[in-house]
Amino acid sequence: MKKLLCILSLTALFACSSNNCPLESTVLCNYFFYDQNGVAIKYNDAITVTTLLPGNKTVYTYRKLGFQTVTYAQRDTTLLNEGFSETISTTRKDTLLVNKASDRSFIQVPMSYFNKADTLIFSYNNISGKDTIIIEHDGFAHVELPECGTHVYHHLHSIRSTDAAIDHIEIINPLVDYGGKENIKIFFNGVVE
Numbered sequence: 001m002k003k004l005l006c007i008l009s010l011t012a013l014f015a016c017s018s019n020n021c022p023l024e025s026t027v028l029c030n031y032f033f034y035d036q037n038g039v040a041i042k043y044n045d046a047i048t049v050t051t052l053l054p055g056n057k058t059v060y061t062y063r064k065l066g067f068q069t070v071t072y073a074q075r076d077t078t079l080l081n082e083g084f085s086e087t088i089s090t091t092r093k094d095t096l097l098v099n100k101a102s103d104r105s106f107i108q109v110p111m112s113y114f115n116k117a118d119t120l121i122f123s124y125n126n127i128s129g130k131d132t133i134i135i136e137h138d139g140f141a142h143v144e145l146p147e148c149g150t151h152v153y154h155h156l157h158s159i160r161s162t163d164a165a166i167d168h169i170e171i172i173n174p175l176v177d178y179g180g181k182e183n184i185k186i187f188f189n190g191v192v193e
Helices: 002-015 077-081
Strands: 029-035 047-063 070-072 085-101 106-109 117-124 130-143 150-161 166-171 184-188
Touching: 047 106, 085 106, 130 166, 150 166, 150 184
Parallel strands: 029 184
Antiparallel strands: 029 106, 047 070, 047 085, 047 117, 117 130, 130 150, 166 184
16 A cells, blocks of 8 residues: 555656756847848957836946045945945936947847837947847747746737948748747848958
């Protein structure tokens, strides 16, 4: 009887787990890089991607002669007691998505679950201008298997950009999932090659 209970317990334990869940299940939009003629390139300049969030945030900047200037999201009374001057300002709520990526032929960027459009700011190390990309999309729940959990996939509708370094931009595969397929082609002008 003990053997039967042990076998049933082990069977129930293994029945609850699944090896069918994907190992790579992070949903990211894949941006691949091309020159203005459509030839795949490796982006050599450092690129930083931020996204704009609705609203503003308060930031506290502390300065003292002979010390490095620091900025915090909350007030630091310790620095005030040490003689630092405080400047309070309001800035946009930006979120860093990609930090100084270089020598890449593509980047992967997460998408908003709740917004119908994402605004991305591409900053370049060797170019003073920035590019803004606005991508409209819908998010929808996807369940591979109940034990794997729910993921939010996206369907891309439209995309547009400014032209500081980008010649033009196209949606290639409108389904953004965790498959790693190319979703968007960014065609850079001759400035960043």
